[in-house]
Amino acid sequence: MTSPAQTRGAAPVGLVSELDPVAESAVRGLRAWCDGPESMRSFQNRLGYQVGKDNAEAIGDTLAQLCDLCFRHGRRPLARHHAACKCLGADESCFANFVAAAGEGAHEDAMLIAMLIVRPDFAPCMIGLAANLGAALRLTTLTPKTTHKTNNVINLH
Secondary structure (H helix, E strand, O other), X not given: OOOHHHHHHHOEEEEHHHOOHHHHHHHHHHHHHHHOHHHHHHHHHHHHHHHOHXXXXXXXHHXXXXXXXXXXXXXXXXXXXXXXXXEEEHHHHHHHHHHHHHHOOOHHHHHHHHHHHEOOOOHHHHHHHXXXXXXXXXHHHHOOOOOOOOOOOOOOO
């Protein structure tokens, strides 16, 4: 039997679609990392269309480091929903808000949120990674998702 404490982190608290783009990408990245290398490659390929292959790989590496630390130094096992699930779990929400706050430079808020995920003594070690990830994910929201070749177009007005 599963105790309420073990499932609390998976409790739905909203929908992934309600998140801002940075937080949504953080959740999608977390889920991809949990699903394994093939899912991570797919996640990085999607980012690659927006920021280029090298930047997407760097984002993926930072995400992988952060996820690994969250799972190795977590206060308890981190719960998440299936990759295609529309629900947002409590732990996923914490992770998303941690990355978003750190990426915006709100380090005190990020520190408080990090202590919900990992041991308090380890939380300060994660702020830099989360800030880098959040800032990089923010860049993906500023980059056009599609590019159009306009070499053969003449604009008269």
